[in-house]
Amino acid sequence: MATKTMPQDQAAAKNRPRGPQKCEIHLQVNGRTEKIWVEPRRTLLDALRLDLGLTGTKKVCDEGQCGACTVILDEQPVYACLTLAIECEGRPIETIEGLAQDGRLHPIQEAFIAQDALQCGFCTPGQIMSLKAFLAKNPRPSLAEIKRAVSGNLCRCGAYLRIAQAGLEAARRLAAEHKP
Amino acid sequence: MKRVIKTQTEFEGRIYEEHVVIEGQGLEAWPQDASLKIVGQPQPRIDGAARVTGQAHYTYDIRLPGMLYGAILRSPHAHARLLAINTERARALPGVQLILTHENIPEIPWGNGQTRLLDTTLCYAGDEVACVVARDPDIARDALELIEVEYQQLPWVLDPLAALEPGEPQVYQRGDLEAGFKAADIVLERSFRTQTALHNCLETHGSVAYWEGDQLTVWDSTQHIFGVRQGLAAALGLSLNKVRVIKKYMGGGFGSKNRLGKYTVLAALAARRLGRPVQLMLSRKEENLAAGNRHATVQRLKLGAKRDGSLTAISLKAWAAVGAYGFAMAVGGPVRQLYRCANLRTEEYGVRTNTGPNSAFRAPGYVEGAFALESALDELAHELNIDPLELRLKNYTERDQIMDKPYSSKGLGQAYRRGAELIGWRKRGHTPAGAKLRRGFGMASQIWGGGGGPPAHALCKLNPDGTALVISGTQDLGTGTKTVLAQIAAEELGFPLEAISVEIGDTRGPYAPLSAGSMTVSSVGPAVRMAAHDARQQLLEVAAQLLETRPAELSIAEGYLIAPGGRRVALKELLADKLGQFIIIGRGARGPNPEDRRVNTFGAQFAEVEVDLDTGAVRVLRLVAVHESGRVINPLTIGSQIEGGIIQGLGFALLEGRVVDRNRGIVLNANLEDYKIPTMLDVPPINHEMIDLADTYANNLGAKGIGEPAIIPTAAAIANAVYDAIGVRLTELPLRRAAILQL
Ligand code: FES
Ligand code: FES
Numbered sequence: 006m007a008t009k010t011m012p013q014d015q016a017a018a019k020n021r022p023r024g025p026q027k028c029e030i031h032l033q034v035n036g037r038t039e040k041i042w043v044e045p046r047r048t049l050l051d052a053l054r055l056d057l058g059l060t061g062t063k064k065v066c067d068e069g070q071c072g073a074c075t076v077i078l079d080e081q082p083v084y085a086c087l088t089l090a091i092e093c094e095g096r097p098i099e100t101i102e103g104l105a106q107d108g109r110l111h112p113i114q115e116a117f118i119a120q121d122a123l124q125c126g127f128c129t130p131g132q133i134m135s136l137k138a139f140l141a142k143n144p145r146p147s148l149a150e151i152k153r154a155v156s157g158n159l160c161r162c163g164a165y166l167r168i169a170q171a172g173l174e175a176a177r178r179l180a181a182e183h184k185p
Numbered sequence: 186m187k188r189v190i191k192t193q194t195e196f197e198g199r200i201y202e203e204h205v206v207i208e209g210q211g212l213e214a215w216p217q218d219a220s221l222k223i224v225g226q227p228q229p230r231i232d233g234a235a236r237v238t239g240q241a242h243y244t245y246d247i248r249l250p251g252m253l254y255g256a257i258l259r260s261p262h263a264h265a266r267l268l269a270i271n272t273e274r275a276r277a278l279p280g281v282q283l284i285l286t287h288e289n290i291p292e293i294p295w296g297n298g299q300t301r302l303l304d305t306t307l308c309y310a311g312d313e314v315a316c317v318v319a320r321d322p323d324i325a326r327d328a329l330e331l332i333e334v335e336y337q338q339l340p341w342v343l344d345p346l347a348a349l350e351p352g353e354p355q356v357y358q359r360g361d362l363e364a365g366f367k368a369a370d371i372v373l374e375r376s377f378r379t380q381t382a383l384h385n386c387l388e389t390h391g392s393v394a395y396w397e398g399d400q401l402t403v404w405d406s407t408q409h410i411f412g413v414r415q416g417l418a419a420a421l422g423l424s425l426n427k428v429r430v431i432k433k434y435m436g437g438g439f440g441s442k443n444r445l446g447k448y449t450v451l452a453a454l455a456a457r458r459l460g461r462p463v464q465l466m467l468s469r470k471e472e473n474l475a476a477g478n479r480h481a482t483v484q485r486l487k488l489g490a491k492r493d494g495s496l497t498a499i500s501l502k503a504w505a506a507v508g509a510y511g512f513a514m515a516v517g518g519p520v521r522q523l524y525r526c527a528n529l530r531t532e533e534y535g536v537r538t539n540t541g542p543n544s545a546f547r548a549p550g551y552v553e554g555a556f557a558l559e560s561a562l563d564e565l566a567h568e569l570n571i572d573p574l575e576l577r578l579k580n581y582t583e584r585d586q587i588m589d590k591p592y593s594s595k596g597l598g599q600a601y602r603r604g605a606e607l608i609g610w611r612k613r614g615h616t617p618a619g620a621k622l623r624r625g626f627g628m629a630s631q632i633w634g635g636g637g638g639p640p641a642h643a644l645c646k647l648n649p650d651g652t653a654l655v656i657s658g659t660q661d662l663g664t665g666t667k668t669v670l671a672q673i674a675a676e677e678l679g680f681p682l683e684a685i686s687v688e689i690g691d692t693r694g695p696y697a698p699l700s701a702g703s704m705t706v707s708s709v710g711p712a713v714r715m716a717a718h719d720a721r722q723q724l725l726e727v728a729a730q731l732l733e734t735r736p737a738e739l740s741i742a743e744g745y746l747i748a749p750g751g752r753r754v755a756l757k758e759l760l761a762d763k764l765g766q767f768i769i770i771g772r773g774a775r776g777p778n779p780e781d782r783r784v785n786t787f788g789a790q791f792a793e794v795e796v797d798l799d800t801g802a803v804r805v806l807r808l809v810a811v812h813e814s815g816r817v818i819n820p821l822t823i824g825s826q827i828e829g830g831i832i833q834g835l836g837f838a839l840l841e842g843r844v845v846d847r848n849r850g851i852v853l854n855a856n857l858e859d860y861k862i863p864t865m866l867d868v869p870p871i872n873h874e875m876i877d878l879a880d881t882y883a884n885n886l887g888a889k890g891i892g893e894p895a896i897i898p899t900a901a902a903i904a905n906a907v908y909d910a911i912g913v914r915l916t917e918l919p920l921r922r923a924a925i926l927q928l
Binding site for chain 1: 243246
């Protein structure tokens with residue numbers, strides 16, 4: 006049986022069984038709360054791309070094999086295609102659209118352009134989000150650590166060596182920014 | 186003045202004689218020592234920001250008001266006849282808008298008439314059966330499961346050698362083969378096999394179609410917008426002016442997106458019927474079943490040589506498993522072109538199998554052919570006790586032997602020398618006998634077209650504020666085309682790079698060919714240079730009148746007009762302030778190819794590997810690549826192209842291969858888990874350099890292509906290094922651990 010939830014009653018909604026019909030979900034994406042009305046089977050990836058029009062996060066395999074759909078959920082990189090939107094109720098989600106601020110690129114994005122760490126760019130949002138989550142925890146990484154951090158992100162164009170270099174450069178840029 | 190001329194063009198190893206229209210005055214090529222300011226400098230991509238922010242809209246990302254989503258039902262059998270189809274339950278599912286089957290669409294011939302858009306004879310597991318359109322992609326997929334189909338299974342074949350009716354062979358012959366083998370001191374005969382490889386572009390194939398009245402607009406993830414326009418018009422009985430095809434950004438193509446796809450026509454048919462936009466993107470699985478592949482080959486190669494290594498005869502018989510509706514690529518290309526050999530014959534068969542049709546895949550035919558030829562040559566070198574590099578130099582040719590013309594430029598000799606230096610070829614050691622970890626070195630070489638040709642057109646519009654827009658109907662697959670075209674226009678105009686925008690990927694722009702054959706820069710680039718030149722001439726005419734001088738007294742540098750006496754005048758001040766809104770439109774077209782030269786690209790790659798005899802694991806320690814593709818326009822993006830090609834070559838050598846179940850004819854690894862493409866951790870250091878030669882015969886830039894050359898020799902170089910390490914020749918790709926463990 007479907008249970009109707011009150012929009013204002015989000016905390017309670019979290020614990021109540023919902024579905025299989027459509028239900029209301031609140032997604033906190035890039036600092037804003039969005040309300041969508043979807044079936045519980047809706048993946049976070051489809052919720053972003055189809056329901057919220059945030060198409061920067063890419064769908065490549067839709068089964069957790071490529072990393073193109075990587076977003077940051079509760080500060081952890083996750084495959085959005087393997088995460089249900091309904092699991093994300095009220096949890097902070099960061100997508101590629103949230104990185105540049107006031108038209109200014111994020112240092113990781115700048116490093117990707119400078120190193121030419123992309124060709125077609127289809128894997129790029131996922132690579133950048135993986136690196137962002139990684140660098141937040143490891144501000145001074147080695148090249149080998151960077152490689153491991155993005156080893157779950159496939160790139161068919163073969164930009165790998167440059168992605169690794171961009172990771173190093175991004176770490177340098179971020180460190181310089183955080184200096185007092 | 187327009188001129189119709191006959192010209193020879195090469196596309197993916199085959200030569201075509203065509204009539205083309207040439208216009209405008211040809212420009213002299215920039216000489217080798219021209220002092221260029223923007224061309225030749227490393228330039229980050231001009232669309233980099235769009236790509237790193239998620240703002241770039243790929244076909245998959247197009248969202249239009251009222252848009253519906255399509256999904257395709259595919260045959261589960263390798264060969265079957267469709268006896269009955271019932272869509273009643275599927276249609277009853279709320280949200281389903283339309284189901285297209287062979288019963289309710291027109292008969293549209295497909296694949297040169299071999300089949301139809303939706304046919305009742307299904308020739309591979311994955312062949313299209315029906316198409317559902319629904320409000321939501323989830324609903325569309327649910328509906329697929331509710332369609333009931335009755336199939337009658339038919340006999341099928343998977344192995345090219347077991348197939349009953351090979352097509353007519355493509356035969357090429359020169360000299361006297363028998364005499365050539367008779368003159369040989371040594372004859373080496375070997376068989377090689379290469380696997381079916383899947384492109385796995387990260388953006389799957391797909392389209393969005395919508396109609397406004399009788400005007401069809403299609404967004405397509407394609408390498409050939411004009412080809413899609415022509416194919417769609419023919420399939421739907423429309424005139425060309427009613428069809429517009431757009432491709433802004435695409436997530437890879439690698440040759441698999443050269444042609445019109447069934448999904449495009451289905452989306453257009455459904456959109457017309459429903460009066461709403463329809464998006465139809467393939468799933469990853471469909472991508473691996475039905476979106477093309479590099480055909481598997483079986484090659485029997487025979488080499489004859491003198492004791493000193495000079496080749497006296499080569500013969501090749503090759504079979505390519507082209508799948509259900511495919512066609513054979515030029516597997517014999519390297520044999521015909523790479524080395525000097527007077528007596529030679531190639532015989533190539535395309536063999537139908539009940540598997541997904543092949544398509545072009547980055548240097549189609551040449552990657553497969555180079556593996557066989559370069560492996561065999563390596564073995565010949567060992568038999569004759571000649572250094573493999575020396576053997577190649579022994580058979581070096583300065584002339585193309587098919588047309589008997591000199592090459593427009595050939596930097597392969599320099600590439601050999603430089604590559605050998607970088608890898609330490611002369612100093613390479615040998616693993617002591619008995620060691621379990623064995624080191625080896627190998628090398629291989631490459632020839633490819635990449636010279637491009639006409640027709641290709643461009644416009645260059647100058648704005649009154651001193652900025653410019655370059656327009657051409659070409660496409661950027663991720664190769665960096667836009668940036669390179671901007672550099673060319675900026676150089677010719679005397680503008681800074683930031684003043685140039687580039688608009689491509691729309692059939693409303695002037696015609697440009699498909700982005701394949703490594704010919705985009707060499708076809709479209711010269712047209713852009715000419716368009717910029719034309720715009721510049723017009724600008725100088727206008728400026729001269731405003732400044733009361735003669736055009737010849739003026740020049741442009743860094744976006745400023747340089748007046749007599751060296752006075753710098755900002756274009757904006759001169760044009761916008763005096764003339765207000767107006768634009769100058771420069772036109773450019775690609776000139777003809779040289780009559781008396783053959784334009785090719787060359788390169789050599791070297792590999793160092795370590796083979797673990799206990800586990801069979803091959804670890805590539807280092808790759809060196811040195812290529813000659815004429816003038817380098819953007820050293821930054823050309824490096825990306827080379828690395829990308831090499832990494833795909835490495836995947837082909839060691840990891841990749843479609844697996845088909847022999848008992849059912851079903852693909853077992855149609856996903857990115859079981860089909861192994863290289864990951865970050867598979868990639869060794871890659872050291873690459875260009876022999877930067879202006880090929881002044883080739884075109885007005887002196888530039889040729891690089892996209893495909895980079896992948897051609899990689900697998901062969903790795904295989905030769907493995908031989909060097911273990912002393913046993915593996916003749917089948919990918920090089921499998923199991924094969925090494927069985928030694
Ligand atoms: S799309 Fe999510 S891992 Fe591939
Ligand atoms: S840049 Fe194309 S897949 Fe990574």
